[in-house]
Amino acid sequence: MxxxxxxxxxxxxxxxxxxxxxxxxxxxxxxxxxxxxxxxxxxxxxxxxxxxxxxxxxxxxxxxxxxxxxxxxxxxxxxxxxxxxxxLQNARLRVATIPGPVSLLVDTLTELKKDFPGIRLEMIEKGTKEIIEDVRHNRVDIGFILFPDTILEKNACWHAEPLVEGRMVVGVSRHSALASAKSISLNQLADHQLVLYHDEYIARFIATLGDSVNVLFTSNNIDAILKAVREGIAVTLGTDYTFYGNPDYENGDIVMVNAELPGEQPSYLWCIHPKEQPYSQAAYLFVNRLKMQLNRRR
CATH class of the missing domain: 1.10.10.10 (Winged helix-like DNA-binding domain superfamily/Winged helix DNA-binding domain)
Structure with a gap:
């Protein structure tokens, strides 16, 4: 036949x-x-x-x-x-993202570039509000943001797709006594200094913990944060998928430990794009490959 x-x-x-x-x-x-x-x-x-x-x-x-x-x-x-x-060999894709999933996005970009060498890929790191504005005004094709609930799906200005639900984890040095713990409570976290990325969602979450946390510094420089954690100066707090693909996590220099924190609400990594413009072929393929990356690592 x-x-x-x-x-x-x-x-x-x-x-x-x-x-x-x-x-x-x-x-x-x-x-x-x-x-x-x-x-x-x-x-x-x-x-x-x-x-x-x-x-x-x-x-x-x-x-x-x-x-x-x-x-x-x-x-x-x-x-x-x-x-x-x-x-796709001559397609252009503009991506804006919060810093957390950058390593995953770079892996996805690299994989896509190998299969389609002629594709033009542009990626920029920004805060959530800036990304939303860029999507709203068509300055980027797709944006990746962290948001705690599902109100994004109801917005009239853009289409939002939740890619993965993130759980809050603590990143610690492999030499830290916390590295072998199954989970870390708020009381345990209070005994350590925190280095945090300057992000609206993280800031709001830290504010809910009150005076029980000790923040050494916040920064927009993810390398500085990871260096402080890697060298045991402090620990960091973030969603689990922000560690996926990161060399420090992949080679074991930084260990991810579950956080037991009161009042934690589900948060999601969202992909947003203008509602009046459906995914381009390049964006559709990129998002699907990112989903595959997430599934492989979870």
């Missing part, structure tokens, strides 16, 4: 006669008839009742025709998608 045979039987059913089907397919009637006979013999089923007036599907043949049509439809979709990927 091959796709050509499936195309032939679908065309016979559509045309109603072998003569018309042969004409539509630029084949001889004998060629169409022979292909049909071979397929019926292979399947052990008569697909058409043939007569001088035409070809009518048998009940069993109609079931085969329905499946053949579905298979051909999927093949055509696959061909169309493959053709659209060819256009």
């Amino acid at each position: 091959n796709l050509e045979q499936l195309e032939f039987i679908v065309e016979v059913a559509r045309a109603g006669t072998l003569t018309q089907a042969a004409h539509n397919k630029h084949m001889t009637v004998a060629g169409i008839s022979r292909s049909l006979s071979f397929l019926e013999k292979e399947l052990g089923v008569r697909i058409f009742n043939r007569s001088r007036t035409g070809a009518v599907p048998t009940p069993e043949g109609q079931m085969i025709l329905d499946k053949a049509a579905a298979i051909l439809s999927q093949v055509h979709q696959l061909q169309a998608e493959a053709n659209s990927y060819g256009k």
Whole structure:
């Protein structure tokens, strides 16, 4: 059995006669008839009742025709998608993101660039409010932000897709006594200095913990934060996916420990884009590959 045979039987059913089907397919009637006979013999089923007036599907043949049509439809979709990927060689994708998932995004960008060398990818780190404004004014194609609830889905200005629910974790040096702990409570956290990224969500969360936390410094420089943690000067607080793909976490210099914190609400990594503009092919492919990265690491 091959796709050509499936195309032939679908065309016979559509045309109603072998003569018309042969004409539509630029084949001889004998060629169409022979292909049909071979397929019926292979399947052990008569697909058409043939007569001088035409070809009518048998009940069993109609079931085969329905499946053949579905298979051909999927093949055509696959061909169309493959053709659209060819256009990605000259595509441009502008991405804005909070710093947390940068390592994951870089891995995704690298993977995409290997498959499509001609694609132009631009990525910039910003705060949540700035990213929302950039998306609103079409200065970027997609933005990645951290937000605690589902109100983003209801916004009239952009489309928002939750990619992953993050859980709050503490990043500690592998030499820290906390590195072997299964979880860290608020009381334990109070005994250590914190270095934090200057982000609206993290700031709001820290504010809910009151005076029980000791913040050494906040910074927009993620490398400075990781260096302080790696050298055991302080610990940091963030969502689990912010560590995925980070070299310090991947090689074991920084250990991720679950945080047991009161009042913690679910938070999500969201992908947002202008509501009036659906995903471009490049954005769609990028987001799907990012989802694969997240699934592999969770």
